[in-house]
Amino acid sequence: QTGPATVVPGTAPLPADDRLYQALGGREAIQRFTDDFYDSMLQDARIARFFEGLNPRYLKRVLADYFCVVAGGPCVYDGVGMKDAHAHLGLAKRDFNALVEHLQLAMDRARVPFSTQNELLARMAPLHRDIVTR
Numbered sequence: 350q351t352g353p354a355t356v357v358p359g360t361a362p363l364p365a366d367d368r369l370y371q372a373l374g375g376r377e378a379i380q381r382f383t384d385d386f387y388d389s390m391l392q393d394a395r396i397a398r399f400f401e402g403l404n405p406r407y408l409k410r411v412l413a414d415y416f417c418v419v420a421g422g423p424c425v426y427d428g429v430g431m432k433d434a435h436a437h438l439g440l441a442k443r444d445f446n447a448l449v450e451h452l453q454l455a456m457d458r459a460r461v462p463f464s465t466q467n468e469l470l471a472r473m474a475p476l477h478r479d480i481v482t483r
């Protein structure tokens with residue numbers, strides 16, 4: 350399969366090309382910084398409680414698929430839509446900001462160039478409308 354996948358529930362329009370996906374280094378590189386990102390959130394007392402009792406293998410996989418699709422990569426996201434996935438959590442803006450901070454730091458550690466980081470983060474920003482509920 351080539352080119353961007355077609356459906357991510359509840360996001361901004363998908364990119365027309367896979368430039369960002371390539372800049373991120375492809376699916377395996379995305380999985381590596383996503384694993385690190387997830388593990389670092391578990392170490393953050395501000396937000397760790399949200400992830401207690403969840404299956405990290407599942408979440409790491411669907412998160413990486415999600416980033417891949419949003420970046421225009423040839424991946425399929427088969428997880429739950431953003432609104433449904435987060436509704437029961439009662440997330441605040443500060444929780445959203447803490448997650449974005451960890452994503453940025455994980456990409457830093459993976460030596461993703463700053464402008465590439467910003468492109469992915471910019472595609473995450475509109476999601477707060479579906480995710481932040483209080």
Ligand code: HEM
Nearest residue numbers: 396399400411412415428429434440444445448473476480
């Ligand atoms: C740009 C922001 C975010 C993105 C792209 C994102 C992405 C995702 C994805 C792809 C899933 C998997 C859905 C599924 O179960 O199939 C998920 C679930 C989840 N997210 Fe997020 N998320 C974001 C923000 C947040 C924030 C701010 C928090 C909390 C600090 C959070 C906590 C969780 C939790 C706890 C789950 C699992 C819910 C459950 O299974 O009960 N997410 N998220």
